Amino acid sequence: MAVIRMNLLSEALRMQTNITVCLPTYSFADSMQGIGATYVPGTKFQALYLLHGGSGDDSDYLHYTNIVRYADKHKLAVIMPSGYNSCYTDEEDGEKYYTYIAEELPKVCEALLPISTAREDRFVGGLSMGSHGAMKLAMNHPERFAAALLLSGASYRPGVPGAVKTLNGEFDFKDGMKIPFSGIQRKLDDPDYIRGTVNDVYAVAQRNAEEGPKLPKLFFRVGDSDHALYRTLAAEKDLREWGYETRLEVVAGMGHEWDLWDESLRLAIETWLPLRREAVAGGCP
Helix, strand or coil: CEEEEEEEEECCCCEEEEEEEEECCCCHHHHHCCCCCCCCCCCEEEEEEEECCCCCCCCHHHHHCCHHHHHHHCCEEEEEECCCCCCCCECCCCCEHHHHHHHHHHHHHHHHCCECCCHHHEEEEEECHHHHHHHHHHHHCCCCCCEEEEECCCCCECCECCCCCCCCCCCCCCCCCCCCCHHHHHHHCCHHHHCCCCCCHHHHHHHHHHHCCCCCEEEEEEECCCCCHHHHHHHHHHHHHHCCCEEEEEECCCCCCHHHHHHHHHHHHHHHCCCCCCCECCCCC
16 A cells, blocks of 8 residues: 655645545555555556544544555555645635535546546545535535545534534533634534535535435444534434435444544445445546
8 A cells, every 4th residue: 555645736725735645556465465566557446535624634544543554455545635624615715625625636636646537436534524524525526426424423504513512411522622613614504604505515415315316325423422423413314314325323432533433434444335445447538
């Protein structure tokens, strides 16, 4: 498995930014099985776009999970961009993080990396704030993604709190902690601000179900002691009732934590996502 960190000038962000990529190559497991290194021009891989949570960056999963090992074993490319505290949302007079994630990033990666562009070979996922971004991408672009992995959350929406008290009556973060993206999140709680835009994620999701495009499969996993539990359950219920194929797991005794997210990535890559677990011979032209 090759781990690559790309630094490039983003037109949408108007600044340099980083992307961390896990790319299948000849592996230790291959050597143990007596499989020689084979590199064929034109080989492509299925790809998971994986979005980090608040206060994070493109290196989070590399540091705090075993994503490299999971991706290596199952021949999956994983693309991890930096979204910082943007909620993966365009600011009127600032950086265009949704435009970057939804439009610029795929163009860059599909031009530079050996990844398939076929819908059945593309997936998106994220944790916490990243689950908001992943769901926003999947709903606004159902033609691109076969499945979305939503860990400890779902997209924000007016009237549904982003964080509620956990089972023991407390928040599972320290008292007084300021959510770093509270400014943009408050805008996403305003019905007038989101109406008719890509940020009105649930309206887009419902319209998709009514109009009949291919709908991505949705995988939710959250701890029963997670402050994002309520938002997760509300999202899964509505999406399931609208006609989406969903899978929900609520994990006893776990909160908003890396142990949950690491285990969830392993389960998703081993059993949930429709992976080929081998290279594919190209994607869509």
